[in-house]
Amino acid sequence: PRPRPYTATMSKKVKASAVQDRQGIATVQQIVTSDIGWVFREQTTDDFGIDAHLEVVENEPATGRLIAAQIKSGPSYFKKPHDDGWWFPLDPDDLEYWIDHSLPVIVVLCSPGTGTAYWQTVTQKTIVTGKRGGKKLLVPTAQQLGGEARRGLAKVAEGKPYEIRLRQLRLALHWMRLLQDGRRILLEAGEWISKSSGRGDITIVSVDEGNEDRQELGAWIIMVGSRPYDEVLPSLVPWADVILHEETYDDADYEAWEDACVYYDNEGDRNVREGYAEWRREWIGNRTLRPYANAMGEVDSWRLELVLNDLGTSFLAVDRFAEGDRMILTSR
Structure with missing residues (x-):
């Protein structure tokens, strides 16, 4: 079949999506730096499939313990509700990349309009297989991104010094x-x-x-x-x-x-x-x-x-x- 021509309507959708993405990243950055008190480092070129690195800060010095974050922004990501949160479908290529990543990876669902965001780790334990074989994550309402998430996120970033140094070399x-x-x-x-x-x-x-x-x-x-x-x-x-x-x-x-x-x-x-x-x-x-x-x-x-x-x-x-x-x- 012939490809659909690129229209002005499609251009508007792309621009709207890009604006929404930027709003989501800005919202998450504000939460991480102000509410959690950690370093937020946006990834723009080197790390496809990852929007930012979150670095744990303890008593001012940065620690070198990092989390990679994929940020999804807008109401479309909250359209698959669950009693405990929202389902996030996993693209096979993204999932393979995140599982093999040198850093622990979290998915963040963000609502810029309300200034809120929720997170879930991407691990073999959190991945759920659907009835048709597709993979998905449950992003729980209990894991709202903010000051109260500091302890849980710090645990995600934990690792033995040997493992942390290897992660840093790979990065x-x-x-x-x-x-x-x-x-x-x-x-x-x-x-x-x-x-x-x-x-x-x-x-x-x-x-x-x-x-x-x-x-x-x-x-x-x-x-x-x-x-x-x-x-x-x-x-x-x-x-x-x-x-x-x-x-x-x-x-x-x-x-x-x-x-x-x-x-x-x-x-x-x-x-x-x-x-x-x-x-x-x-x-x-x-x-x-x-x-x-x-x-x-x-x-x-x-x-x-x-x-x-x-x-x-x-x-x-x-x-x-x-x-x-x-x-x-x-x-x-």
Whole structure:
């Protein structure tokens, strides 16, 4: 059969659906950040089938314990009621992806009009097989997303430290592969030095070998208390060595040297109090990692470059092996 032509009515439906989706994500973000007090990190490109990551926060510091969330918004998702909640039909491809995901996954049904949302985990225990063989989830009214859900969601995010670290490595695989393929990965941070919370705005970006074609890969906020950033930032990416982004620091250092050591006399002649090389050695001192700029005495700016280390290279090799189909002799 011939495909139906795309009409203005269809365009309006697509736009309405997109607006509804955005409202749902905004509603859930508000609940997670304000009522639950956790980090909400929207996923826009890297993780198809997942709308956001929820990160557990305890006494301000983020914990690294994450939940992946698929957010469904609008009245159509509340049209299959059950005595205890609502049925959510599971697409086979989505279900396979969620079950195999490196993070625990929840489905969130959101009603932006009322500002409410309800959640359910996607596990073998919660999946129900219908009479015709289709799979579905019961999203219960008892699991409303909000402050009272904090304990239940924290339990979903639990795992042994070994398992949590493996999850984090799997989530960073996309960045490792970009490095392996010749892209450069930069970690940019704005450190709020006037705040005792150790707040920082973190952005991960990718550029080509010539430091062009800038692409943002993710952004979030950290709270690290009094821990120094030259220790904190490398700890966020244990699969990479962290070095100064050469282009940024060369330019910043040269400008700082000009401000400190170059002046012009009454005749307009350029004079230098101290040579750049000597001044820079004193300026850098024994600091391996350092900010390149400060804004109004409030925010230190960092731009660091990531280079795959032994852990990153080895994990890429393990991932290639795990994607294969060779048999393994085990002890069980």
